[in-house]
Amino acid sequence: MTQWIDACAKDDVAEEDVIRFDHAGQTFAIYRSPDNKFYATDGLCTHEKIHLADGLVMDNIIECPKHNGRFDYTTGAAKGAPVCVNIKTYPVKLEGARVFINIA
Amino acid sequence: MSEHGIVIIGGGMAAARACINLRANDYEGSIILVSEENLLPYDRPPLSKASMVDEAAHEPVLLLDDGIVASLKVDVRLGKTVTTINRREKTISLDDGSKILYTKLLIATGAKPRKLNCPGGEFALTLRDHKDTVLLREKFQPGKKIVVIGGGFIGLELASSASKLGCIVSLVEAQPRILMRGVPEPIAKIVHDAHVAAGVTMIIGTGISHLTENAVHLTDGRVIEADTIIAGIGASPETKLASDAGLTIDNGIACNAQMQTSDPDIYAAGDCASFPHEHMGGKRIRLEAWRSAQEQAATAAANMLGGDKNHINVPWFWSDQYDLSLQIAGSAELGPNTITRVPSEGAIVLFHIADDGAIKGVSGIGLGNSIGRDVKIAEMLIAKNAKPSPEILADAAQPLKALLKG
Numbered sequence: 001m002t003q004w005i006d007a008c009a010k011d012d013v014a015e016e017d018v019i020r021f022d023h024a025g026q027t028f029a030i031y032r033s034p035d036n037k038f039y040a041t042d043g044l045c046t047h048e049k050i051h052l053a054d055g056l057v058m059d060n061i062i063e064c065p066k067h068n069g070r071f072d073y074t075t076g077a078a079k080g081a082p083v084c085v086n087i088k089t090y091p092v093k094l095e096g097a098r099v100f101i102n103i104a
Numbered sequence: 105m106s107e108h109g110i111v112i113i114g115g116g117m118a119a120a121r122a123c124i125n126l127r128a129n130d131y132e133g134s135i136i137l138v139s140e141e142n143l144l145p146y147d148r149p150p151l152s153k154a155s156m157v158d159e160a161a162h163e164p165v166l167l168l169d170d171g172i173v174a175s176l177k178v179d180v181r182l183g184k185t186v187t188t189i190n191r192r193e194k195t196i197s198l199d200d201g202s203k204i205l206y207t208k209l210l211i212a213t214g215a216k217p218r219k220l221n222c223p224g225g226e227f228a229l230t231l232r233d234h235k236d237t238v239l240l241r242e243k244f245q246p247g248k249k250i251v252v253i254g255g256g257f258i259g260l261e262l263a264s265s266a267s268k269l270g271c272i273v274s275l276v277e278a279q280p281r282i283l284m285r286g287v288p289e290p291i292a293k294i295v296h297d298a299h300v301a302a303g304v305t306m307i308i309g310t311g312i313s314h315l316t317e318n319a320v321h322l323t324d325g326r327v328i329e330a331d332t333i334i335a336g337i338g339a340s341p342e343t344k345l346a347s348d349a350g351l352t353i354d355n356g357i358a359c360n361a362q363m364q365t366s367d368p369d370i371y372a373a374g375d376c377a378s379f380p381h382e383h384m385g386g387k388r389i390r391l392e393a394w395r396s397a398q399e400q401a402a403t404a405a406a407n408m409l410g411g412d413k414n415h416i417n418v419p420w421f422w423s424d425q426y427d428l429s430l431q432i433a434g435s436a437e438l439g440p441n442t443i444t445r446v447p448s449e450g451a452i453v454l455f456h457i458a459d460d461g462a463i464k465g466v467s468g469i470g471l472g473n474s475i476g477r478d479v480k481i482a483e484m485l486i487a488k489n490a491k492p493s494p495e496i497l498a499d500a501a502q503p504l505k506a507l508l509k510g
Contacts, residue, residue, distance in 0.1 A: 016505075054473035056505075062175060063118045065476025067422070068395060081398045082147075085234070 005103035007040065009097050018062060018073075020053035023103065028090065029053045030099060031073045033060060038071050038092045040101040046078065046085040106413060110408060111196060111204055113186050113214030113345065115139025117397040118374030118404075120167035123178045124255060124406035133180045136204055138196070138415035140446045142183045143234060144168050149394050151237045156244065157264035160437050162287040164234045181479055189349040191239060191367055194441055208369050208408040211346055211357060212401065213466055215339035215375035215392055220253065224315030228335035243332040246270030251330040253318045255282030255358055259336030260295060264425040267302045274305040274328050276320065288436050288454055289445075291469045298426050341376040349464055352376055356390040361414040363404040382416050383464075383486065384435055393421040418486050420479075431476060433483040439464035443497045445478065453478045461491035478504055 007021045013032040021028045021045055027043030029052045032082040041062075045052055057063075062073045069083030076089040091102040110126060110133065112119045123135055137143065146164035149313030158491045161284045173180055185199040195203045217230035221306050233242060240262070244250065252259045263275045275282075283292040311316030311323040320328045341356040346366055351375035352358040354365040356378035363371050363379060374397040378390040392396075396419055403415040420433040439456025446452055451470025466482035481504040484491050 050473060054476055056477045063480060065473040065480070068420070068480070081124075081395075083400075 002102050004093065004100045004102050007101045010038070010094065010099055013038070013099070016057050016059070018053050018055065018057050020051055021101075022067065026103070028101060028103075029062065030092075030101070031057060031062065033074065037074075038082070038094060038099050040090040040092050041071065041073050041076055042088045045069050045083065046087055049081045052087075069076050081093065108207050109134030109136060109206070110210065111206040112137045112210045112212060112411055113196065114214060114374070114376075115141045115143070115145045115182070116212060116214050116374060117145070117394060118212035118214075118365065119210070119402040120145035121169060121401035122373065122405045123176050123213065124401045126409065127176050129406055129409050129411075131405075131409055133207075135176070135183065136205070137178055137458075138181045138184050138198065140183070141183050141233060143292045144170070144173065144180065144182070146234060148233075151234065152231055152261035153232045153265060155234075155237050156241055156262075157268045159462060162241070165277070186345055189345055189370070191349055194369065198258075206369070210404055211365070211370065211376060211402075212373040212374045212397075213339050213342035213345065213376045217258075217335070218338045218340055219507040220312065220315070220335045220337065222312050222314050223485070224317075225394065227315045227317050227337070228253060228333045230335055231262065232339075235450075240332075240334070244269045244271050247272065248331040250274070250327055251276065251328050251334050251450060252334050252336060253320065254281065254336035254338070255306075255308070256285065256336055256338060257283075259334070260299065260425055261423060262334055262336060263299060263304050264302070266371060267299070268426075273303070274307060274320075274330075275299065276307045276310060276312065276322065278311040279309070282306075286432065286436065287430075288442070288456075288467050290452065290454065291430065292465050293454070294469050295428065295430065298428055302426055339375065340380075340456065341390060343376060345426050346370075346372070346376075354388060358388070361416075362407045362412065363400055363415055371404040373397065379415055381419070383418055385438065389419070391419050391421075393419060394501050395420050416487075418483050420483060428469055429459070429470050429472060429475070430467075431479040432465070432467045433479055434463075434465035436465040438466055443494050445498055445500055446476050447478055447500050453482070455482060455492075455497050457494070462489050463492055463497075481505060481508060484508055 016033045016034045029043045030102045033041040035079045045064040047069045054065040060074045070079035076087045144169040151260045188197045211276045244266045248271050250271045250273045252275045257481040268274045311325050330502040357372040359379040375392045381389050399417040406413045422431045436456045441457040443455040451474040453468035456465035468479045496502045
């Protein structure tokens with residue numbers, strides 16, 4: 001099953017950066033990598049439920065602004081203390097100037 | 105006598121991370137962890153904060169739960185006290201009469217709260233572990249009078265929690281302001297004002313004469329009634345085992361930059377350990393900090409397995425009080441020149457710059473997570489010994505990230 005949601009415009013996200021996207025009571029993080037690809041994960045860190053969109057993107061890593069937990073946002077893999085639980089990722093597609101994520 | 109392998113004394117963050125890092129470094133031998141507490145290693149930062157005020161966070165967050173212990177194959181001995189380290193035999197003795205052989209030993213015994221040494225000092229409770237939190241939580245009933253002695257992080261976080269729970273809170277600090285150690289004045293002032301706004305009575309620059317069971321007597325003659333008195337006046341490193349064993353002690357168990365003690369087979373990590381730090385001009389430091397305990401354990405684990413990794417991570421710590429979050433990295437002392445950035449309303453980030461233009465420290469405070477990103481970038485600049493453009497640092501319209509590319 002698919003449920004594609006229009007999350008943002010491509011231009012809303014700077015290169016090597018992240019924004020927050022809320023939809024139907026859920027919060028997501030939308031990333032644009034240094035090589036100009038788009039990715040999406042759950043919006044909250046798996047450690048203490050902090051908004052990852054306030055964190056720093058470096059290459060393919062998002063670092064939580066609270067306690068420095070790290071994830072590879074392209075795969076969701078937890079990348080070091082204190083996080084040990086991977087973060088859920090969502091498929092992304094681009095249509096024109098818009099970024100869609102599949103949250104089904 | 106038990107089998108041979110790496111033995112860890114302690115049940116906190118450093119001990120837990122050492123187990124994880126030893127296995128991550130492909131160590132397949134035995135790991136024995138001996139802790140005085142009856143709980144598996146758990147996260148301590150929530151003890152003064154979420155574990156107090158949030159019912160959903162009353163239970164300790166285990167750093168090594170049963171599943172992790174099993175998958176890492178750690179032999180955990182809870183509720184056991186180590187009585188001696190015998191370096192000649194390479195054994196430790198426990199209070200149950202057993203002995204354990206070690207090939208390498210990691211001491212991660214942490215720190216213990218300082219006791220008030222004024223008359224009646226025994227009436228003051230302290231916070232270090234989960235059972236302390238359970239006791240304080242029972243005391244923090246709405247309307248109860250709580251007096252916190254000490255304007256450091258533990259004292260301030262407990263004052264914040266007690267205030268949130270509806271207690272009548274006073275905080276006494278003998279120094280001329282709160283957070284004298286390591287926190288710049290403008291940031292301490294924001295914290296101070298937040299406590300005042302929350303209704304905490306801040307008594308600053310006044311010492312304690314003595315305590316009675318239900319009152320704190322100040323040096324200026326004032327008497328503050330208290331249902332509960334708490335002392336948050338710092339912690340001293342748990343060095344007794346190490347000093348009894350003849351290891352060098354210098355503001356903690358003295359290690360080299362590789363977290364190795366004066367005995368090459370014994371390492372130390374976390375609050376109990378001191379070590380020379382490159383980013384502090386080679387000065388010996390001891391950190392009571394959650395992330396540093398993790399990082400020191402990682403360094404020690406790698407080196408116990410034959411590595412030669414120096415511990416160079418930039419010190420970083422945080423505190424949460426009310427809706428404010430504070431983060432500090434590096435050293436404000438080494439950077440006497442201050443550049444101020446205002447990333448959003450109510451948030452400030454101070455960069456501490458040495459005379460040669462190198463950034464040495466950063467201190468930030470703001471609502472929620474408003475300063476985390478800037479502090480992180482500054483930390484990376486400190487690690488690179490960078491001399492960032494003062495104009496960009498001061499101008500919140502210009503992203504700091506550009507400075508990393510330079």
